[in-house]
Amino acid sequence: MSVRLMVLPAGEPGAIRVVSIPVDVEEQEAFRHATGIISEVEEENPDYAWLDIEDALEKHGYRVLEFVLGPALD
Secondary structure, eight states, rough: OOOEEEEOOSSSSOOOOEEOTTSSSSSSHHHHHHHHHHHHHHHOOOOOOHHHHHHHHHHTTTTEOOOOOOOOOO
């Protein structure tokens, strides 16, 4: 069984996240579903942190994965 992945974009490269899509969520609906979860966290807690979003996503079956975006361009 292959893992289905989704990129959650961000304005800053360091804030980009990669998550696995739960088996019970259709690929076509995954981004809308995840952004809805994120919006709920933002509305409920204006002082939210990424960990709040990560916890909410994980409660719905998404898993945040480690990844390397690319080499630093210093």
